[in-house]
Amino acid sequence: MKIFSAAQIREADAFTIAHEPISSAQLMERAAGKCATWLEEHYAPHYPVYIFCGKGNNGGDGLVMARLLLDHGYKVSTGILQYGAQASADHQLKLEALQQQYPASLYAIGDVSDIPTLPPDAIIIDAIFGTGMSRPIEGWLAGVVHHINGQRGKHTIVAIDMPSGLRADESSVQQTVIQAHHTLSFECYKLAFLLPENAAYTGEVHILPIGLHPDYITHTPTRYLLADPGIIQTIYQPRNPFAHKGTYGHALLIAGSYGKMGAAVLSARACLRAGVGLLTCYVPQCGYNIMQLSEPCAMCVTDEDPHYSLHFHRSINPATYKAIGIGPGLDTQPGTAKALEHLLDSYQQPMVIDADALNLLSVYPYLLYKIPAGSILTPHPKEFERLFGATPNEVARLELLSQQAIKLQVYILLKGRYSAIACPDGAVYFNNTGNPGMATGGSGDVLTGILTGLLAQDYSPKAAAILGAWLHGFAGDLAAAHLSQEAMTAADIIQWLGKAFLEGI
């Protein structure tokens, strides 16, 4: 699914109006109708509805919702914010329709004091500003937003298209923004919805299709995309009936150290369950029994050192391996950094670089320039900051993420609720699977194993990153559905990986 900017959404609206064709007033009727239907499906008519309308088309949506809900027996009170701007033509039209049919529903808001006291369990509809927000909300309008936010504990706030005050494509940090429980947004995700810094504003996001023209959607390129099942199905390669274990690649995982062998075991298991042909794990001596006993399907090579992997550049022949994953539980010994440098000098194919291998890169940043092109780096936000520095907000961080992927010609998968996969060509894919049950030690190690397993099977790095992140999150969702988010562990993500292949693709 493409993530359009606010400007592109305006173009999509205009294109649909011209080519469907449909009048803008009818398109508004369709969009607001979807919101009214959503509301009716979730809240019975005894819930009192308070709609707050701005003077643009977002306010127009609110006016249409008011009429439709009144038609269906809801008690609706519709406040129009009188902030001086000229009302849009469609707002004007919908206001006249409501005035004619239900004049008693309407009242004017010129200040916070005009807002009535709401009865218990009211539904507040925020139709103040949508994608037309052009500057921060200030003055008494900001007072209205703060007043509405103050009701959050007692009433349900539903934002139409965008929580008012939120910028679709820019950071809204330290601005006045509605804190909705639900956001009903039209046709596609906006970039702002995918950033953790906006989680308090959007609440749960529901995307309602409003039939924007498919030609515009198909032919308009976007920098940001959401990996959806359609994309996943085009990436997935079914196995060849005549395959043998050589067909699906020999992977090498360099992971684990004294006290952190669990990370290596989790990565190894995930790599095997992702479908790799053969797997060798490189571990320090203390890891030999652990690895051999925990995972009989993997081979094991040990370092000379009892506790750390310091010499893998000497004892492995990189040419043997179709894919290498390095980092989980590795520790950051100077000797490991040396070995990593030798490996980067001798291995030309894309590899997966995670955890302590990333921490070593942040201590020795010149190593970043030795990473084979097309490699996949999987930092969580702290590792990202150590590697590339802090940013004032998450939109700036996304920009930095993309710049670094282009500069280093690698894929950088920034982990989180919506992991962002920045590609060397400038595209950024967001992953939408996964849940807070995965916020537990070892989840990232599992991801590294899956990615390494997919790379070894000849998935391109881009395909491996998108498919791997998606399967990892989907397996986590299946685990949470069966075990609860609290009780699931990273090991359960691996247990449900099989179901994720069967049910997700």
Ligand SMILES: NC(=O)C1=CN([C@@H]2O[C@H](COP(=O)(O)OP(=O)(O)OC[C@H]3O[C@@H](n4cnc5c(N)ncnc54)[C@H](O)[C@@H]3O)[C@@H](O)[C@H]2O)[C@@H](O)CC1
């Ligand atoms: N264009 C279309 O055909 C459709 C538009 N739709 C709705 O229209 C919305 C966009 O409508 P608009 O482009 O009219 O924009 P908005 O309704 O989001 O806001 C524009 C109005 O707000 C004022 N404004 C912006 N920022 C302000 C601020 N900080 N303080 C005070 N005033 C401010 C502008 O001067 C203007 O009056 C979408 O979010 C969506 O809800 C939907 O009805 C679907 C169809």
Ligand SMILES: Nc1ncnc2c1ncn2[C@@H]1O[C@H](COP(=O)(O)OP(=O)(O)O)[C@@H](O)[C@H]1O
């Ligand atoms: N709230 C969440 N929603 C979705 N995915 C999550 C959430 N929290 C964590 N994850 C996923 O779990 C993984 C955690 O990785 P990481 O922080 O490296 O864990 P660890 O270092 O313990 O292995 C990432 O892939 C991340 O996307």
Ligand SMILES: [K+]
């Ligand atoms: K809104």
